[in-house]
Amino acid sequence: MQLKYSAPRGTEDFLPARVQLLNWIHAACRQELERHGYLEIRPPLFEDTSLFRRAIGDVTDVVEKEMFTCERGDTSVTFRPEATAGVARAYIENKLDKVRPFQKFYYIGPMFRFERPQAARQRQFEQVGVEAIGSHDPRLDAEVLHLAARLLDCLGIVGYRILINTLGDKDDRAQYRTALGAFVRPRLASFCAECQARFERNIFRLLDCKNRDCQRQLEGAPSLVDSASAATRQHFTEVQNALGALGRSFEVDPRIVRGLDYYTHTVFELRLPGLGARDTLVGGGRYDDLLEELGGPQVPAIGFSLGVTGTLLALEKAGIAEKHSREPACTVFIVAIDDQERLAALVLANELRQNGLVVDLDFENKSPKAQLRSAGKRDARIVLVLGESERSRGVIQVKNMDDGSQHELPMDGDLAFELQRMLEGGNAGQRSGENG
Numbered sequence: 001m002q003l004k005y006s007a008p009r010g011t012e013d014f015l016p017a018r019v020q021l022l023n024w025i026h027a028a029c030r031q032e033l034e035r036h037g038y039l040e041i042r043p044p045l046f047e048d049t050s051l052f053r054r055a056i057g058d059v060t061d062v063v064e065k066e067m068f069t070c071e072r073g074d075t076s077v078t079f080r081p082e083a084t085a086g087v088a089r090a091y092i093e094n095k096l097d098k099v100r101p102f103q104k105f106y107y108i109g110p111m112f113r114f115e116r117p118q119a120a121r122q123r124q125f126e127q128v129g130v131e132a133i134g135s136h137d138p139r140l141d142a143e144v145l146h147l148a149a150r151l152l153d154c155l156g157i158v159g160y161r162i163l164i165n166t167l168g169d170k171d172d173r174a175q176y177r178t179a180l181g182a183f184v185r186p187r188l189a190s191f192c193a194e195c196q197a198r199f200e201r202n203i204f205r206l207l208d209c210k211n212r213d214c215q216r217q218l219e220g221a222p223s224l225v226d227s228a229s230a231a232t233r234q235h236f237t238e239v240q241n242a243l244g245a246l247g248r249s250f251e252v253d254p255r256i257v258r259g260l261d262y263y264t265h266t267v268f269e270l271r272l273p274g275l276g277a278r279d280t281l282v283g284g285g286r287y288d289d290l291l292e293e294l295g296g297p298q299v300p301a302i303g304f305s306l307g308v309t310g311t312l313l314a315l316e317k318a319g320i321a322e323k324h325s326r327e328p329a330c331t332v333f334i335v336a337i338d339d340q341e342r343l344a345a346l347v348l349a350n351e352l353r354q355n356g357l358v359v360d361l362d363f364e365n366k367s368p369k370a371q372l373r374s375a376g377k378r379d380a381r382i383v384l385v386l387g388e389s390e391r392s393r394g395v396i397q398v399k400n401m402d403d404g405s406q407h408e409l410p411m412d413g414d415l416a417f418e419l420q421r422m423l424e425g426g427n428a429g430q431r432s433g434e435n436g
Contacts, residue, residue: 010123038106043086055085057261066113079112092296102134129305142242165256223254331358333375337387355416
């Protein structure tokens with residue numbers, strides 16, 4: 001009986017061409033993140049389950065429904081559904097506040113959530129994110145949000161919207177919880193069953209509901225800014241002023257609350273119209289109380305994450321993905337005419353690679369004509385042809401696939417140099433007059 005296997009539901013295989021696109025995204029993001037002074041951090045892929053329960057909140061969808069948790073004896077660990085909690089734990093555990101209180105980190109890697117797979121939503125997915133820990137400066141809020149937008153700019157994504165809101169501090173949210181509850185309670189029966197269940201446990205999640213009937217019921221609901229303290233309003237105003245100074249257009253949207261409990265003050269989303277219900281490419285905000293709640297110092301922080309799956313869809317929609325989804329070309333391909341030359345081709349390939357060239361050769365015992373076809377499929381810029389006659393004379397046939405020219409070169413220590421000159425547009429083959 002033949003067994004058939006497929007990738008687990010909610011995952012995908014990144015084949016070489018797709019990996020090229022992913023690597024391009026990583027490189028573009030890394031360059032911009034490091035320009036802004038962020039350093040890479042790599043927490044574990046799994047953490048103690050209680051860390052996520054404490055950080056994210058027991059009544060969030062992530063903790064209630066979506067965590068991949070493994071238990072053995074008294075040990076319970078969860079594959080990270082997001083990275084902020086792990087970065088915060090690393091900051092606390094390694095006493096980074098004693099080294100330098102203000103730190104700027106970035107991360108790139110997989111996250112895991114057990115949810116129904118759909119477009120732009122997978123069970124294993126990747127995020128690029130930042131965490132800036134140790135400052136409450138509203139200019140930092142603006143820089144972090146501007147940086148999120150810069151990542152999309154660097155990838156060539158246009159037409160996105162920047163939506164911002166403030167969730168204030170604990171006192172602001174307590175007052176707003178009362179005001180929002182008074183507004184919703186008379187209408188509660190008209191909300192969806194999930195919103196009704198959330199009403200007592202986490203009323204702010206009603207604002208995040210995607211059900212259109214629920215959204216209509218919330219028309220005219222009070223906003224947190226209306227009842228926020230003067231300090232909160234001042235911080236939010238300064239964030240907006242700094243964004244304007246950076247040339248960023250944005251919209252204030254009182255429905256932006258994000259789905260995790262640790263957010264405070266500034267929250268934001270970058271959305272790209274036309275991607276359907278999963279049009280949020282970047283989301284983030286402040287979490288000024290999280291580190292203290294996890295047992296660390298009382299230091300404020302802000303961050304965001306860019307969803308790579310949604311970004312890939314955006315790049316495909318814009319026609320950008322295809323340009324960066326090609327398998328890397330083979331710079332030099334060596335063709336062995338006879339079986340006797342195959343070992344010599346292997347040794348030559350090794351020598352050229354040690355001199356910095358990207359070299360490949362045939363390992364399927366193909367005919368010379370088939371080897372040349374392989375070189376074409378690999379987009380080789382130079383094809384080296386090695387036969388008994390060439391080997392006996394200490395030369396090799398060189399085919400320049402860029403201009404179609406062909407000549408011989410000595411197989412000595414200068415061969416790699418001459419090939420590099422060809423690749424850079426130099427006039428190789430002039431060193432020896434006999435190489436016409």
